[in-house]
Amino acid sequence: MRLLPPSAGPAVRFLLVTRGARAVADGCMAVVMPAYLLILGFDPLQIGILITATLLGSAVLTLVVGLHAHRGSLRLLLIAMSALMAATGGGFAVIHEFWPLLVVAFVGTLNPSSGDVSAFLPLEQSLLSHAIADVDRTDLFARYSLVGSLCAAVGTLTAALPDWLARGLAFDHLAAFRAVFVLYGCIGVAVAFIYRCLPADAGAPEAAEGGQKPAGLGPSRGIVLKLAALFSVDSFAGGLATQSLLVLWLFATFHLSVAAAAQILFWTGLLTSVSYLISARIARRIGLVNTMVFTHLPANLCLFALPFAPSLWIAIPLLLIRGLLSSMDVPVRSSYVMAVVTPAERPAAASLTAVPRSLAAAVGPSLGGLLLSASPFGWPFLLGGLLKGAYDVGLLVMFRNVRPQEERAKETA
Secondary structure, three states, rough: OOOOOOOOOOOHHHHHHHHHHHHHHHHHHHHHHHHHHHHHEEEEHHHHHHHHHHHHHHHHHHHHHHHHHHOOOOOHHHHHHHHHHHHHHHHHHHOOOOOHHHHHHHOOOOOOOOOOOOOHHHHHHHHHOOOOOHHHHHHHHHOOOHHHHHHHHHHHHHHHHHHHHHHHOOOOOOHHHHHHHHHHHHHHHHHHHHOOOOOOOOOOOOHHHHOOOOOOOOOOOOHHHHHHHHHHHHHHHHHHOOHHHHHHHHHHOOOOOHHHHHHHHHHHHHHHHHHHHHHHHHHHOOOOOHHHHHHHHHHHHHHHHHHOOHHHHHHHHHHHHHHHHHOOOOHHHHHHHHHHOOOOHHHHHHHHHHHHHHHHHHHHHHHHHHHHOOOOOOHHHHHHHHHHHHHHHHHHHHOOOOOOOOHHHHHHO
C-alpha cells in the first residue's frame, strides 16, 4: 500500500506531521487533564464544567475561523492557532484556581476527547482537499485520521510521565503534572515552525480549484445544515462519553491508576488507527454513507452495554470493540462533507459542520459529570449509546441517496 495517494500535493506531508504532533499532545491531555484536576481538588461536576469550557471555546473559535478563513491565508491562521496552543499549555501549568482555569479552558486549545475537535481540523481538512484528486480524497482522509489516532494512542502512554517524573526524578507530584502541560505548550511551538514550511500561498483565495474563491455557503447550504444538525446529535452523545469522562469512570468504578487507564486507552486508540484504513476500503465497496452507519451502530451497542459491565475484564473488551468500530466514520464523514459541496464552499462547510458538533459536544461533559457525581452506574454512556444509534438511523434515512460524484461515476462506468 502506498504511503500517500499518487495525486497528493507537497503540502500533504507537512499536514500529516502536524496532525501527528498535535494528536500526541491531545492523547496525553485526555488522561492527564482529569487526573491533574482531581489533584487540584475539583469534583467530577467541576471537571465536567471545565471540559465543557474547552469544547465550547473550540466551537466559538472554529466558527470565527471558518467565517473569515476565506479572507486570508490558512497557513497564517494555523500558525496563530499554534501560538494559542503554546499559551494554553503555559496557562494550565501556572494556574490552579477554578475560575481562571475556566477562562483558559474556554479560550485555549485543550482537547479532552479522543478525536480532534479544535479549529485546526477544518483548516487542515480544507488544505488537504485542495491538495488531492477527488478519487483519492477518502484514502487521504483515512491516512490523516490514521496518523492522528496512532499518535493519540502514543500520547495516552505519555500520560504516565507525571508518575515517572515523580518517582524517577523525585519531582513533586503536582510539579510533575505541570511539567507535562509545559511540554504541551512546547509542542505548539514546534507545530508552528512546521506550518511555516507550507507553501506561502497555501489556503490563499486564489488557490481554490477551478478559479473559484473560497466563500461562505452557497448552493450546498441545505445539505450542510442538515449534516450539521445530525452531526450535533452524534457529538452531544459523544460528549457524554468523552475520553476524560471515561477515565473518571474507570478511576471511580475499578480504582485504576493513571498508568493503567493510559494503557487501556492506548490499545483502544491503536485499534481505532487500524479501523481508519479498513473504513476506506469498505467505503470503496459500499459507499460513504453506508460505511458511516453500519460501522457505527455496533460500536454504539458496546457503549450502551458498558455501564452493565460487572468487572474490568468485561469492560475492557467492550472498550476495545468500540475502539475498533466507533471511529471508522471519521475519515469517511470528513471526505463526504468535502465531496458534497463545491470546492469554493469547503472551508465554510468544514467549519460549519464542525462548530455545531463542538457546541453540542460541549454540553455533554457537564451533564455527564453531573450524572457521574449522582451515581457511579455510568448513565452518560447508556444515554450516549441510545442517541448515537438514533443519529445513525437518521443519517441513513436522509442521505442514502446523496452520493459524491466519484460514487455516481463508478456506477455509470
